[in-house]
Amino acid sequence: MEIALPPRREYGDTALTERVLARFVTTIEYLGAAILALDMVIVAASVVARYYFHAPFDWAEEIASGLMSTMIFLGAASGLGRTQHVGIDVVVNLLPPRWRPFVASVAAWATALVAGMLLYSTYDLMLDTHGQTTPIGLPQWWFHLPVLLGVAAMTVFAVNNCFKAEPAARWSALAVCLTVAAAILGWNVLLPDDTVSPILLLCIAAVGGLALGVPVAFALGLGSMSYFLMDPSLSMLIWAQQVSSGAHHFVLLAIPFFVLAGLTMEVNGMSSRLIELLLRMIGRFRGGLNLIVIFATMLFSGVSGSKLADIAAVGGVIMPAIRKTGQNENETAGLLACTAVMAETIPPCVNLIIFAFVSNISIGGLFMAGVIPAVLMALCLAGVAIYAGTRVDLDRVFVEVPRRPLLPLIGGAAVTLAMILMIGRGVTTGIATSTEISAFAVIYAFLVGGLMFRELTLKMTVALFVRAAAMTGSILFIVAVASSLSYALTIERIPDQISTTMIALGQQFGPLSFVLVSIVIMFGFGMILEGAPALILFGPLLTPIAGALGINPLQFGVIMVIAMGLGFFAPPIGVGLFVTNALTGTQMKNVVRPMMKYLAVLVAALLVLVLVPDFSLWLPRHLGMIR
Template sequence: MHAGHGASATPAPWPALTRLCKVIEYFCAAILAADVVVVFVSVILRYFLHSPVDWAEEVARNLMATLVFLGGATVLARRQHVGIEVFRGMLPASWREPAIQLGGWTVAGVSAALLYSSVLLLEDSVNVTTPIGTPQWVSVLPVCVGALFMTVAGIANAISGAKRATWATLAAAIVLCLAVWGWNTFAPEALAIQPWLLLTVAFLASLVMGIPIAFVLALSSLVYFLAEPSLPMIIYSQQVMAGMDHFVLLAIPFFVLAGLIMEANGMSSRLIELLVRMFGRVRGSMNLISILATAFFSGVSGSKLADIAAVGGIVVPAVRRTKQDANETAAVLAASAVMAETIPPCVNLIIMGFVANISIGGLFLAGLVPAAVLAAGLCAMAVAFGRKIDPRLAFPQRMALPKLLGGALIALVMVGMIGKGVTSGIATSTEVSAFAVVYALLAGGIAFRELTPRAIVGLFVRAASMAGGILFIIAAASSVAFALTVQQLPTFLSGTMTTLAHDYGSVAFVLVSALLMVIFGAILEGAPALIIFGPLLTPIAQQVGVNPLHFGTVVVIAMGLGLFAPPFGLGLFATCAMTGTRVEQVARPMIKYLVLLAIMLVVLIFVPAISLWLPRMFNMA
């Protein structure tokens, strides 16, 4: 995994751009704070004062659009977009620098195309108003501004390398584009390169170049729009906007923010030290604690990478102090992240429920027992392959037990509030996530007293950047999903998978679907795989008699298995980066955990009752 095309978390190459980036980041943090206030106040007005406001949801969505496109631009400027370098690393050494430069120009070109399309959309929306009477252009303007900043950042990143390679790759890119355009314009229609083929080639080529996943997806759909005469360019930005213009997706930045706040106030260190006190003398205790802590924090933040950062940042130093193998612990953390994919309020469960039209509350319930089963299996293996340690070495300076218990109790209250709010139907996942943010701030300010105003601002900035990166991937993936729909892939896939189900049974259908998600979870980041295949496969699953809650749980776990599997899984690269380990050294100890997870996934597929037991208890299945 890498933070952009060829660099990791490096500042923008132009000083002025760096300063502008910082200003926009603080602006995005303010937008996120405003969004939390809007949703929180609207919930108070609706449920407690019985005075609902009609404008709250639209205002919240417009604020989110600003956060996504401006936040996504700052992530690009700092080269922190999620991408994969494995394929580029397989190229001959002399090709890698040109591939990086060509990738930079590609990102700049895609951003410029989005800017052009969004300007067309802005002109078209000048005289249009929304249902509550606000001008439509207000929601389009952030796309234009964000795309403009992305274009500038893309150019700045592209020209920051060796000058000869920079201009040679720009010339090569222009020649290639002109050659494809000329061939499709002047060649006989029968010999023209088909849009679907251009989409496929663009997708594969950009993966090899190591382009960030969001721009791999945006480029793939862009070349399809350019090659398909029935699609005007204005629809390109419309589809990118449509991918994130949904109130339910606000739960993602809110849960990420709530998790960051709870982790920053010292709760993670308190919890892990408490677990060490409880299980420290058990065989394999540090790996066992990694599993339990990851499961616990997954019920707070919803973001697997945030959980790994919180747990790994405390567990791995303790592992090294006790002379344990850090590579084994990194493997356990990655496997635990797969296990935790279905622990509410997991971001991928929210995305799956949104794109496949499945009850998010139902998915939250359906994921709990499978996660417990996977956790039990991982704990058994951690104990079997572990050895005993002296727990006093893990935390030489000990905290008073009441403080440790208090930290765990406050977090448990938050987890219970999230679960009760969503599953009871009292509030939506977005509304519950806004309450979680407010609760986390109050807990940090009153109970722990470890969050200063400066630290809170920093957390909002960090959460806005993380959310901008995640949601921009979702926006780009929706444009690919639209292109695949125009290409009638859903019809083809429906026919093929339905035939498979009728010939070999519904279990075979779920097994093949899970295999697809493992493969594409490894190639893509998790969200795009779910966005593209979730709405295609779920209706077929229902047609052949598979419960959508069971199916949703299975594909999310399968996606996680691919996401953290070597050699391509982006999640594994992130885990190694956060724990200071190397992928090739972590891959070997991780194989046994992956085999165990795969076997248990097959068990979940064959025994739907594991997923459906809780939802049926609450009459949600």
């Protein structure tokens, strides 16, 4: 959920500053879009050179990773400039209204502190690496300079956000922050035998930051920063190094590419043609419109990689049809949220990529392990949709929007299906990496929209790159910051301690008990943290334990991603459900009741996947990905 700052009050002449910063945000977003486009060209050209000319670009992966790091930090900066970073406001909303401006100001100062310290540490890191070279012979500091510029922009926007509150709240919040910091420092200096341990301070800072509404990435950064500051044996440049390296992974480039492909489908005519064909094929059957929601989400999730992109693509087309035919829009909104849970395990879902990356398991193997579970959940949802559904008059749908000619419509839908098959074929055969496949998916979507359908203009193309770069930059910044938190936890041997406890639980009560406890953990944290942070924190901790207890990591990964998705869309505080309500124009209080029957069958399907591993493992085993 986006964190909203207090309403802006004008104190003095701030109009010029706001205009300058607005243009600065726009410039950053266009720069991030240009970097994303350049990355796509490099990856695609590298694949062509390798397969057709047998002359691979040895520099492509390193350059593409460096450009992606730049895009991530620029995207995080633009997110601050537009106050669009994901955060948790559940606790803040429980406070009396008169306290909320003060708490929001505390969160803004904490964010500015993290950004400022990261700026200082990154500059120190750049100086420290001066004279070092990368594997392809480039100066190492070249790769830190763009990160430094992105963090500098981040700091500017973070400080500006601190001044968006009224002076009383602004300065009292700053005074409280400084007092707390001075108290901790004074305690450790005056009572050296009873100092606040770095790991305790990490937990207090991270959890307290989340509770106060600090954006998730900066709350995690506040925790890891506090740890490095309080441990005299650790240099702050190591903190910056961990954050920077967390963003420098070629495999993560698949995320912005797949998101870009999904966004392109929304505007280039591919999604509307496919849904119209589905409407005309099965719309008149009992529960036909709800069946279309299920099938369309399955198809689009095989391209977009983003569950929220799926909701936007399907909901934007199907909800008007629901209202025109007099169907229950709350029922459809609840089903749409549940289909997004189902789509969590359909490749190339972003969360599958993240889980595989942080848990060090095969992305292709996890993709294939998620296919049959997704089909199982889709069948369960379809059964309920047919049972609870009614027949509709489709002629009312096409009153304002004329039907397309049937043969061109089938051709257009076939083009979309061909893209989905191309991605699936690439993943299963291993002819290219997920990143390379995602780059060609983008090119394919642009060619179809621009040349075949002629519905994609240059202006729309630029806007798509801007939107994709900004959206994925904020998401991947969480991945980058979480790597520094993971490093701190590793130093404290927290993973080893959790491993020992959970293995003991599994040995005493059986592996099933471990899986069930893990599901509860992922469900709870999925509610409040969203997908990426929850998976990043617990994926590398729990997956090795699952392996030690004899649970296949691919099955465990599928279960964890589904459990997280259930939490993300579950009422009453699932952030994904709030987003679904916003996209469909519905209210949670009206959606919850019709949604519960769909959630119930998803929970039942998840338990079946726990008890019957072959649902997850048959396909990767059949394809030779596991023994």
